[in-house]
Amino acid sequence: MNKLYVVGIGPGEYEQMTIKAANALKESDVIIGYTVYVDLVKEHFPGKEFMTTPMKKEVDRCVMAFEEAKKGKTVSMICSGDAGVYGMSGLMYEVGVSYPEVELSVIPGVTAATGGGAVLGAPLIHDFCLISLSDLLTPWEKIEGRLLGASKADFVICLYNPSSKKRCDYLAKACDLMMQYKSEDTVCGIVGNIGRDGEAFKVMTLKELRDTPVDMFTTVFIGNSQTKVINGKMVTPRGYRNV
Amino acid sequence: MNKLYVVGIGPGEYEQMTIKAANALKESDVIIGYTVYVDLVKEHFPGKEFMTTPMKKEVDRCVMAFEEAKKGKTVSMICSGDAGVYGMSGLMYEVGVSYPEVELSVIPGVTAATGGGAVLGAPLIHDFCLISLSDLLTPWEKIEGRLLGASKADFVICLYNPSSKKRCDYLAKACDLMMQYKSEDTVCGIVGNIGRDGEAFKVMTLKELRDTPVDMFTTVFIGNSQTKVINGKMVTPRGYRNV
Numbered sequence: 001m002n003k004l005y006v007v008g009i010g011p012g013e014y015e016q017m018t019i020k021a022a023n024a025l026k027e028s029d030v031i032i033g034y035t036v037y038v039d040l041v042k043e044h045f046p047g048k049e050f051m052t053t054p055m056k057k058e059v060d061r062c063v064m065a066f067e068e069a070k071k072g073k074t075v076s077m078i079c080s081g082d083a084g085v086y087g088m089s090g091l092m093y094e095v096g097v098s099y100p101e102v103e104l105s106v107i108p109g110v111t112a113a114t115g116g117g118a119v120l121g122a123p124l125i126h127d128f129c130l131i132s133l134s135d136l137l138t139p140w141e142k143i144e145g146r147l148l149g150a151s152k153a154d155f156v157i158c159l160y161n162p163s164s165k166k167r168c169d170y171l172a173k174a175c176d177l178m179m180q181y182k183s184e185d186t187v188c189g190i191v192g193n194i195g196r197d198g199e200a201f202k203v204m205t206l207k208e209l210r211d212t213p214v215d216m217f218t219t220v221f222i223g224n225s226q227t228k229v230i231n232g233k234m235v236t237p238r239g240y241r242n243v
Numbered sequence: 244m245n246k247l248y249v250v251g252i253g254p255g256e257y258e259q260m261t262i263k264a265a266n267a268l269k270e271s272d273v274i275i276g277y278t279v280y281v282d283l284v285k286e287h288f289p290g291k292e293f294m295t296t297p298m299k300k301e302v303d304r305c306v307m308a309f310e311e312a313k314k315g316k317t318v319s320m321i322c323s324g325d326a327g328v329y330g331m332s333g334l335m336y337e338v339g340v341s342y343p344e345v346e347l348s349v350i351p352g353v354t355a356a357t358g359g360g361a362v363l364g365a366p367l368i369h370d371f372c373l374i375s376l377s378d379l380l381t382p383w384e385k386i387e388g389r390l391l392g393a394s395k396a397d398f399v400i401c402l403y404n405p406s407s408k409k410r411c412d413y414l415a416k417a418c419d420l421m422m423q424y425k426s427e428d429t430v431c432g433i434v435g436n437i438g439r440d441g442e443a444f445k446v447m448t449l450k451e452l453r454d455t456p457v458d459m460f461t462t463v464f465i466g467n468s469q470t471k472v473i474n475g476k477m478v479t480p481r482g483y484r485n486v
Binding site: 132 | 261265333335339340357368380395478480
């Protein structure tokens with residue numbers, strides 16, 4: 001059977017990859033991915049054939065991976081973080097319907113929520129939501145409903161894709177919505193370049209977050225009503241009862 | 244500085260640990276954890292000192308880790324999955340206030356949501372929530388509010404701790420709440436023993452899930468309105484527009 005792995009490589013640095021992910025890449029003849037991610041792993045896997053497609057060419061990239069696997073090569077399609085969290089594994093299953101001879105395996109990885117959480121302290125200890133602020137494929141009303149619903153239910157919220165050139169005011173809009181239910185003093189944090197050069201974090205209030213510029217390499221965390229600051233770190237307790 | 248790592252070892256099998264986590268354990272003099280997790284890693288790290296405490300002795304376990312680190316040993320406190328998702332890293336920061344001489348680092352891992360998601364297919368591709376059904380430290384009304392809020396906003400939902408001896412009807416109760424907003428035909432999945440002996444998954448509808456017995460080693464996934472079954476796998480598309 002022709003083998004095709006969809007591999008989450010984690011936040012970026014080689015050491016944050018799982019052993020299973022590294023083994024899949026070692027076993028592969030071809031490693032395919034978005035240019036930035038291929039550049040992150042290249043030096044650790046010498047002698048492999050690397051193929052890239054630019055952003056927004058996701059379907060082409062999936063077809064390319066299946067076509068290579070169909071030729072009999074062992075192929076890895078890489079994604080940053082986890083391949084199943086805003087990643088390529090779903091599209092791979094959809095494209096895979098046309099390639100019954102290829103066996104697809106997904107290898108999970110550390111996603112930005114847990115990778116960034118570890119940098120900030122322990123923001124995700126209790127129930128949390130991941131919400132992407134990108135409205136490229138999701139109507140904004142849907143995103144708005146999620147921000148409101150998650151805030152009302154006192155979830156910790158982790159925002160992916162908090163900003164882009166076209167969406168520079170989206171984080172402020174999201175904060176205004178969340179402040180309908182969450183206190184403006186809610187403990188929040190941002191982490192940039194998780195597991196890569198220039199990794200940095202900052203803890204602040206929700207009100208301060210509203211006016212903080214972020215870029216597309218930033219992951220944003222909004223605490224629940226119990227989240228606090230301990231020694232400069234963002235920490236959510238395990239529950240609502242004193243322990 | 245005395246070093247203390249809080250290490251997420253991933254779902255269970257050694258290969259699903261990150262390289263960084265394995266390096267931290269190799270570097271440690273002492274590895275501390277709940278008995279079950281220590282047994283999972285023991286054979287891979289010969290020559291280490293292992294210390295365990297039973298379940299519900301979490302504070303004792305944290306104090307034990309800091310006391311060992313205070314003696315000058317390098318210590319790893321291990322958790323299954325990610326140490327920051329219903330894990331020990333929050334409590335470690337709280338206990339750590341009394342041990343300023345110990346430097347705490349959290350090393351993230353693959354949590355059951357992403358580990359189990361990879362087994363099921365690609366259920367978490369879009370916005371999702373993690374909700375624990377354990378009401379040991381959280382009032383049930385809070386959990387109920389989250390199940391309703393997350394269902395109304397059409398999140399994919401991943402349930403941790405879906406059952407225990409005392410809470411054998413909680414999953415049915417949760418499904419009834421979710422069915423107030425989600426169709427009874429919503430695609431769902433369960434995964435047992437992720438990354439361990441006996442790993443198994445099943446895809447079903449929300450109505451079927453309601454009457455499916457699960458144990459504490461099961462992670463439960465409830466799709467959003469777009470989630471579908473492709474070749475027996477549970478797959479959520481990247482958005483609400485055709486791509």
